[in-house]
Amino acid sequence: MKIAILPGDGIGTEIMAEAVKVLGVLDLKFETESALVGGVAYDAHGHPLPEGTLNLAKAADAVLFGAVGDWKYDKLERQFRPEQAILGLRKHLGLFANFRPAICYEQLTHASSLKPELVAGLDILIIRELTGDIYFGQPRGRRTAVDGHFPGAEEAFDTMRYSRPEIERIAHVAFQAARKRASGKGGQGGKVTSVDKANVLETFQFWKDVVTEVHKDYPDVTLEHMYVDNAAMQLVKAPKQLDVVVTGNMFGDILSDEAAMLTGSIGMLPSASLDKHNKGLYEPSHGSAPDIAGKGVANPLATILSSAMMLRYSLNQPEAADRIESAVKAVLSAGLRTGDIWSEGTQRVGTREMGDAVVAALSGKAITTTTKITKS
Numbered sequence: 001m002k003i004a005i006l007p008g009d010g011i012g013t014e015i016m017a018e019a020v021k022v023l024g025v026l027d028l029k030f031e032t033e034s035a036l037v038g039g040v041a042y043d044a045h046g047h048p049l050p051e052g053t054l055n056l057a058k059a060a061d062a063v064l065f066g067a068v069g070d071w072k073y074d075k076l077e078r079q080f081r082p083e084q085a086i087l088g089l090r091k092h093l094g095l096f097a098n099f100r101p102a103i104c105y106e107q108l109t110h111a112s113s114l115k116p117e118l119v120a121g122l123d124i125l126i127i128r129e130l131t132g133d134i135y136f137g138q139p140r141g142r143r144t145a146v147d148g149h150f151p152g153a154e155e156a157f158d159t160m161r162y163s164r165p166e167i168e169r170i171a172h173v174a175f176q177a178a179r180k181r182a183s184g185k186g187g188q189g190g191k192v193t194s195v196d197k198a199n200v201l202e203t204f205q206f207w208k209d210v211v212t213e214v215h216k217d218y219p220d221v222t223l224e225h226m227y228v229d230n231a232a233m234q235l236v237k238a239p240k241q242l243d244v245v246v247t248g249n250m251f252g253d254i255l256s257d258e259a260a261m262l263t264g265s266i267g268m269l270p271s272a273s274l275d276k277h278n279k280g281l282y283e284p285s286h287g288s289a290p291d292i293a294g295k296g297v298a299n300p301l302a303t304i305l306s307s308a309m310m311l312r313y314s315l316n317q318p319e320a321a322d323r324i325e326s327a328v329k330a331v332l333s334a335g336l337r338t339g340d341i342w343s344e345g346t347q348r349v350g351t352r353e354m355g356d357a358v359v360a361a362l363s364g365k366a367i368t369t370t371t372k373i374t375k376s
């Protein structure tokens with residue numbers, strides 16, 4: 001097994017170091033190789049996704065990715081911005097299915113901005129289509145009102161587009177995921193909520209029609225359709241009515257951030273982006289947080305939990321994945337918290353201490369830290 005390690009920018013290096021440390025104590029045989037990606041790759045090689053990095057990702061069995069982006073690259077031409085690295089990896093590796101679970105850990109019910117009773121026990125899976133939609137639609141660009149003179153464009157445009165096979169494959173992924181989740185909970189086929197904007201957009205009327213057709217293969221799974229504006233509202237009104245949510249690239253980007261925040265902290269949530277053979281890229285749902293980079297305070301748990309998803313989905317090591325997830329719960333139960341999930345009465349720790357605590361839990365050692373209980 002070969003894992004490509006791409007820490008990226010901002011807090012990426014700090015959180016990745018903890019995930020690699022955790023993987024290292026699992027007693028599994030794998031090789032890891034790191035490469036630059038994002039802004040740091042642009043600085044070193046003039047491109048956010050250098051060929052060497054892309055080739056490493058292609059050759060590996062799985063990719064563990066940190067985060068990319070920094071305001072200092074905002075003035076670069078779009079093709080050189082750090083974000084293009086993750087978009088390029090998704091496209092070149094064919095990673096079309098993005099799993100973004102939003103799980104409210106029992107220990108963190110009070111870290112949510114919603115009332116505890118609305119989020120206690122929350123367990124939603126957002127499945128975002130990742131290689132189509134307006135993100136990759138052609139044509140796109142800028143033009144002047146008069147014969148294409150630049151600079152001083154008067155108009156800009158991006159094209160929203162989905163093909164039938166693209167919708168069919170993500171719909172199959174969603175129905176199968178709903179079934180699997182339901183059987184894990186001893187229930188029927190589960191429920192899929194397909195989110196669209198069929199009342200306005202042709203692309204999403206088509207989306208709705210194709211999802212409805214694919215549903216015929218899954219009579220045991222309940223399918224409902226929801227407009228995206230209503231979905232945004234239902235997520236904060238009564239999120240527990242949702243089980244699996246499937247949607248396009250753009251709506252999924254927005255709704256997954258919203259759903260993540262219901263759980264108290266985006267710093268807790270892992271994600272997986274899979275191709276049709278279950279090869280995947282695993283990354284925390286949060287970004288590079290340049291404002292706290294280098295301070296040793298970022299929450300490494302989303303990246304550590306992403307490595308658990310990697311073991312489960314791509315490397316066929318479900319027991320190791322379970323062990324990591326249990327260790328994270330043990331650390332939370334012991335009261336350890338990074339700043340983003342800290343609350344009165346819990347113990348504030350830094351990035352490295354959090355990683356060390358997960359390692360201790362995995363090794364069956366007592367979870368201790370050198371930090372005193374913070375009062376404010």
Ligand code: IPM
Nearest residue numbers: 068069083084086087253285
């Ligand atoms: C995400 C991010 C990316 C996206 C950016 C960094 C390109 O917001 O993974 O959700 O929009 O997909």
Ligand code: MG
Nearest residue numbers: 253254256257
């Ligand atoms: Mg996003």
